Amino acid sequence: MASQSLKNALVTLDYIRKHPLMFMSADVPAVQNFMTGFQMAWSLAYPETNFSDKFQQLATDRGWNSTTKPVWLLMQEQGLSADAIIQELLDLHYETWKQVVQSSEPEILHVSNGA
């Protein structure tokens, strides 16, 4: 797996979550669409990242547990404002990518040891 590329994705995602309005309009569907596109692009390039399972697990860990509703709808039902939902969605994606990068770390160590 291209760990450096994944780390770059993480840096970019961190920038996006701190400046979301430079990339998407300030409504939940727009954020959902943007992040789906981001996730799809990287999953096509690196299918072994298993993003979806990690995302679902992390969402559950953070209290957004449902198999039938999207997490943003759960957040809405819990009374979160649109701004809070957007930030939580971006944080969820960022934290999931962080786990993806961390899970690829052994490979980096392996390469380093072999050099």
Next chain:
Amino acid sequence: MTLVFKDEALLKGLAALFEAYPPGNLCDILALKVSQILDAEGYEVAIITLENRFVPGTLIRPPYIPAWSLNRVSFLLAQTGFHVTVRIRSDNQMYYLDSLVFLHHGVEALMEQDYLNLFVYPAEIEMTKVQQVE
């Protein structure tokens, strides 16, 4: 501190232009027209292009430039990746005037930091092109 225009005819002419070109619409044409009027009145003006800075580690500039509305709600001032404004030099100070300034202050030009504070992410705004008006 703002740059105030005292000539009534100039004020009316500029106000009419800003009303014809509200924020988020044809900023380059507006900047050209405003700069020509100010140049004819003897002001030292330039047309400035603003863009978002590159995303760190990439060659990508984010496409949207969000700004604040009067009631402090964000809106997309530019969806093309750039915004064009007019810069006026007066008494060794630089002032900025465009439809965003007009929305907040009427026909007065703002100093740079005051102008940038009308944007949601002022630190991310970069002036990428300066076109002198002669």
